[in-house]
Amino acid sequence: MAKPVLDIKSQPGFKTIAILCLAILYIPILILVIFAFNAGDLVMSWEGFSFKWFGIAFENQEFRNAAKNTLMISSVATVMATSFATLAAIGMTRVKPWPGLAAAMMVINLPLMVPEIITAVATLSFFALLAGAFGLNFGIGNIMLAHIVFCIPFAFMPIRARLEDMDLTLENAAADLYASPWQAFKRVTLPLLMPGVASGAALAFIVSFDDFTITQLVAGPGQTTLPLYIWNKIRRPITPEINAISTILILISIAFVVTSFLIARRRKE
Amino acid sequence: MKPKKAAIEARGVSRVFAAKGQHAVAALDDVSVTIHENEFFTLLGPSGCGKTTLLRLIAGFDFPTSGEICLYGEDIAMLPPFKRPVNTVFQNYALFPHMTVAQNIGFGLEMLGKPRAEIDARVFEMLKLVRMEDLALRKTSQISGGQQQRVALARALAPKPKVLLLDEPLSALDYKLRKDMQIELKRLQHETGITFIFVTHDQEEALTMSDRIAVMSKGKILQVGSPHQIYDEPSVRFVANFIGETNFLNGVVTKNGRVKLAAGPEIEAAGSSSSGSVTVVVRPEHASLTSLAKGQLKAVVSNIVYFGTDTHFHVTLADGAVFMVRQQNSGGAAAKLSQGDKVGVLIAAGTARILQD
Amino acid sequence: MAILASTADTQNAKRNRWLSAPALISIVIFGILPLLVILVYSFLKPAPYGGVVWKFSTEAYSSFLFQRDIFDDTLQFTPDYLIIYARSIGFAIFTTVVCLLLGFPTAYFMATRPPEQRNWWVLLITIPFWSNLLVRTLAIMFIIRDEGLINHILIWAGVIDKPIVMLYTNFSIMLGLLYSFLPFMVLPLYSSLEKMDFRLVEAGFDLYADKRAVLWRIIIPLAKPGIIAGCLLVFIPALGAYVTPLILGGGLHLMIGDLIAQQFGSGRNWPQGSALALILMAGVLISLFFYVRNTTGKMHHG
Numbered sequence: 026m027a028k029p030v031l032d033i034k035s036q037p038g039f040k041t042i043a044i045l046c047l048a049i050l051y052i053p054i055l056i057l058v059i060f061a062f063n064a065g066d067l068v069m070s071w072e073g074f075s076f077k078w079f080g081i082a083f084e085n086q087e088f089r090n091a092a093k094n095t096l097m098i099s100s101v102a103t104v105m106a107t108s109f110a111t112l113a114a115i116g117m118t119r120v121k122p123w124p125g126l127a128a129a130m131m132v133i134n135l136p137l138m139v140p141e142i143i144t145a146v147a148t149l150s151f152f153a154l155l156a157g158a159f160g161l162n163f164g165i166g167n168i169m170l171a172h173i174v175f176c177i178p179f180a181f182m183p184i185r186a187r188l189e190d191m192d193l194t195l196e197n198a199a200a201d202l203y204a205s206p207w208q209a210f211k212r213v214t215l216p217l218l219m220p221g222v223a224s225g226a227a228l229a230f231i232v233s234f235d236d237f238t239i240t241q242l243v244a245g246p247g248q249t250t251l252p253l254y255i256w257n258k259i260r261r262p263i264t265p266e267i268n269a270i271s272t273i274l275i276l277i278s279i280a281f282v283v284t285s286f287l288i289a290r291r292r293k294e
Numbered sequence: 295m296k297p298k299k300a301a302i303e304a305r306g307v308s309r310v311f312a313a314k315g316q317h318a319v320a321a322l323d324d325v326s327v328t329i330h331e332n333e334f335f336t337l338l339g340p341s342g343c344g345k346t347t348l349l350r351l352i353a354g355f356d357f358p359t360s361g362e363i364c365l366y367g368e369d370i371a372m373l374p375p376f377k378r379p380v381n382t383v384f385q386n387y388a389l390f391p392h393m394t395v396a397q398n399i400g401f402g403l404e405m406l407g408k409p410r411a412e413i414d415a416r417v418f419e420m421l422k423l424v425r426m427e428d429l430a431l432r433k434t435s436q437i438s439g440g441q442q443q444r445v446a447l448a449r450a451l452a453p454k455p456k457v458l459l460l461d462e463p464l465s466a467l468d469y470k471l472r473k474d475m476q477i478e479l480k481r482l483q484h485e486t487g488i489t490f491i492f493v494t495h496d497q498e499e500a501l502t503m504s505d506r507i508a509v510m511s512k513g514k515i516l517q518v519g520s521p522h523q524i525y526d527e528p529s530v531r532f533v534a535n536f537i538g539e540t541n542f543l544n545g546v547v548t549k550n551g552r553v554k555l556a557a558g559p560e561i562e563a564a565g566s567s568s569s570g571s572v573t574v575v576v577r578p579e580h581a582s583l584t585s586l587a588k589g590q591l592k593a594v595v596s597n598i599v600y601f602g603t604d605t606h607f608h609v610t611l612a613d614g615a616v617f618m619v620r621q622q623n624s625g626g627a628a629a630k631l632s633q634g635d636k637v638g639v640l641i642a643a644g645t646a647r648i649l650q651d
Numbered sequence: 652m653a654i655l656a657s658t659a660d661t662q663n664a665k666r667n668r669w670l671s672a673p674a675l676i677s678i679v680i681f682g683i684l685p686l687l688v689i690l691v692y693s694f695l696k697p698a699p700y701g702g703v704v705w706k707f708s709t710e711a712y713s714s715f716l717f718q719r720d721i722f723d724d725t726l727q728f729t730p731d732y733l734i735i736y737a738r739s740i741g742f743a744i745f746t747t748v749v750c751l752l753l754g755f756p757t758a759y760f761m762a763t764r765p766p767e768q769r770n771w772w773v774l775l776i777t778i779p780f781w782s783n784l785l786v787r788t789l790a791i792m793f794i795i796r797d798e799g800l801i802n803h804i805l806i807w808a809g810v811i812d813k814p815i816v817m818l819y820t821n822f823s824i825m826l827g828l829l830y831s832f833l834p835f836m837v838l839p840l841y842s843s844l845e846k847m848d849f850r851l852v853e854a855g856f857d858l859y860a861d862k863r864a865v866l867w868r869i870i871i872p873l874a875k876p877g878i879i880a881g882c883l884l885v886f887i888p889a890l891g892a893y894v895t896p897l898i899l900g901g902g903l904h905l906m907i908g909d910l911i912a913q914q915f916g917s918g919r920n921w922p923q924g925s926a927l928a929l930i931l932m933a934g935v936l937i938s939l940f941f942y943v944r945n946t947t948g949k950m951h952h953g
Contacts, residue, residue, distance in 0.1 A: 043760035053790035116670030123664035140891025147685035198388035202402035
């Protein structure tokens with residue numbers, strides 16, 4: 026068969042730009058990662074392949090503290106944010122509009138609309154006020170609370186999307202077959218919602234794990250997280266240790282994105 | 295005839311939807327009907343007529359704005375669906391995608407707290423009933439449309455409901471499968487003896503399957519009767535028009551109880567009317583064509599449509615009205631007609647009826 | 652009887668409100684309340700070591716435009732803050748435009764791949780999208796700094812003998828912003844383009860349009876919701892960018908973001924920082940207002 030004269034979908038130059046953009050996006054990261062395996066001490070002079078900087082990074086007590094803090098904060102924030110978001114998604118998706126629903130949607134999306142720096146200074150001021158005026162200081166809990174708030178909309182979105190895709194008549198069918206509302210939720214709605222919840226949890230975790238701006242302004246002494254740890258290290262002479270830690274963070278991000286992606290793919294089948 | 299017990303009785307049921315800033319819409323307007331035990335009862339009408347709304351009210355997915363719905367005498371109108379011994383076969387089947395066929399069928403019994411052994415036995419019984427024994431462990435997403443339909447049926451029958459509701463369950467099936475399922479449903483209803491309430495917009499389906507039919511339009515029930523009654527004795531114009539093809543002839547009632555048609559002759563017509571001018575209905579298969587001299591009505595052939603088994607002859611009457619005659623293609627003089635021919639139309643005795651509206 | 656149908660509805664509404672409560676209450680207390688706190692703070696006086704003194708003052712706002720001359724106590728117009736805001740807006744607009752110019756073809760290309768392939772492309776864009784912003788900005792820094800890769804290669808190749816200064820300049824910030832936000836533009840655009848009905852494109856060709864016309868008269872107008880979403884998703888964070896000027900701006904406080912942070916840090920002027928933050932917030936709200944105006948009327952629910 027003759028080659029079609031016109032490929033209606035292609036536009037001139039678009040393919041080149043697309044490849045260019047992907048290259049632009051990945052090359053800096055790749056370079057950063059490659060130099061993490063540099064055996065030498067100066068970041069830019071390559072002296073052979075080695076894992077030593079990863080070892081040095083792991084041995085550092087501060088690193089381990091930061092990792093521990095980050096995991097703690099992100100785990101708590103993820104669990105809380107995802108639970109709240111799941112409940113809210115159920116109460117706000119595909120339901121008869123209740124008074125205040127529109128406002129509620131705006132509130133849920135609020136953390137996404139406010140630039141992080143504003144949220145950061147506002148949260149800092151808020152906790153400073155609580156500590157100063159009421160003596161309330163939750164320690165690392167302050168950071169957790171701040172994280173929960175901005176994680177909620179990230180968990181909310183995939184859960185809501187999943188609910189919108191779900192066949193509503195299934196809940197009717199369950200009720201028709203003598204399931205009480207709680208039984209219908211437990212046996213029908215929740216299992217079918219799970220992929221969305223898992224996706225939302227993955228997103229919430231990575232957003233909390235990676236956060237820098239809010240955490241930096243709200244964190245007190247001894248409450249370092251991994252991103253803050255990297256920032257502290259930049260001030261001092263730069264060694265490939267930073268590359269190593271950065272690589273670890275990138276790998277974690279990739280792991281979560283891929284996981285989220287696979288979950289979403291599975292549910293489409 | 296033995297008096298039939300009422301399984302479902304609806305009295306003065308209305309369902310009004312009031313949206314803000316818009317006119318209130320009555321999906322159901324003061325509907326009353328009695329559905330007998332053990333019968334195959336069909337709600338028939340075009341989309342928007344209220345048949346699905348009524349079904350949902352009986353199932354419990356919606357509540358009437360006024361009126362009562364009684365199940366064996368007990369008003370269930372306000373009960374949630376999981377408290378009604380009524381089960382539904384949904385139009386899109388609504389099978390639980392994360393459960394197997396067997397789990398789906400057993401779901402209702404599980405929710406009722408029946409012991410495992412009883413559930414398993416009943417599921418097996420149901421699988422045999424719908425002839426799906428070897429598909430018990432399949433996920434419902436892996437079976438065909440027709441098979442899903444049967445699983446939906448089995449699932450709804452398993453808890454032995456007092457009434458089974460079917461919401462256009464055959465509309466997604468192709469022609470051959472639909473025909474097969476119609477026979478299957480009829481058989482199931484007979485075997486189980488459960489009252490079936492069937493919703494459809496397909497009048498052919500309604501006529502072939504039902505014991506009784508309720509024809510609905512715009513939120514009201516227009517006529518309830520057996521398929522014969524609905525077809526041969528339509529009470530109002532809508533019913534006559536909706537079911538099968540009909541001819542409408544205008545006329546005036548004469549002193550001796552006959553009707554003088556606007557198209558010319560006087561004919562016998564069953565039924566009576568309070569007003570003088572009436573509409574008479576004649577089914578196309580109850581009329582025949584003959585020579586101009588022998589016919590009751592004089593007509594001119596305007597169009598001939600061939601259907602394989604029959605031919606439809608569209609003719610124009612003396613008063614300009616259009617009339618259709620259906621004749622089987624078994625040879626005969628009618629086969630030689632063509633457009634423009636002058637013909638006579640005969641109406642078989644006892645088949646013309648006066649409409650009530 | 653008529654009441655009963657609506658009772659079920661209100662019961663459901665109550666249940667739904669309770670379900671949404673935990674999320675909403677959290678956001679109100681720890682998201683909205685803090686904003687009110689800085690609103691109040693912006694009208695107070697700064698305390699010497701950070702924090703506030705509870706005395707009313709509008710100085711935080713007046714300092715935005717005016718400085719009190721220490722000698723004769725008159726108010727002098729100072730454009731410093733305005734310049735930084737203007738520069739930030741400029742950067743944000745530049746970033747948005749360039750991201751659009753690069754992102755649209757990319758998203759279009761991705762959307763026109765065969766369906767099986769598309770998922771992989773999406774994955775490729777999603778990974779940078781969710782990667783740590785700090786790390787990604789560091790990656791840029793490593794390349795453009797004086798001892799960085801580019802200079803290293805150029806010096807080694809003999810093209811130059813002194814490093815080109817790229818870091819801590821307007822250039823480095825623009826590059827950083829572009830790099831940070833490109834995925835934010837591509838994803839919503841892709842979302843919109845993927846849903847496009849290509850039969851409309853076919854219809855265009857059928858009616859004698861050439862590729863260019865089809866692009867400008869059919870594809871781009873159809874992708875408008877995605878374009879607007881993408882622009883918003885880039886403009887607002889770019890306007891309030893913090894990490895980029897922090898790492899690539901080197902303490903020169905070239906953008907509002909790290910200027911605000913500095914007021915809460917070494918600047919020790921929380922009211923000033925609060926005022927600057929609120930002025931930024933006002934800018935964001937104006938952009939959002941235009942977005943809402945552009946999309947309601949086109950939004951269909953359900």
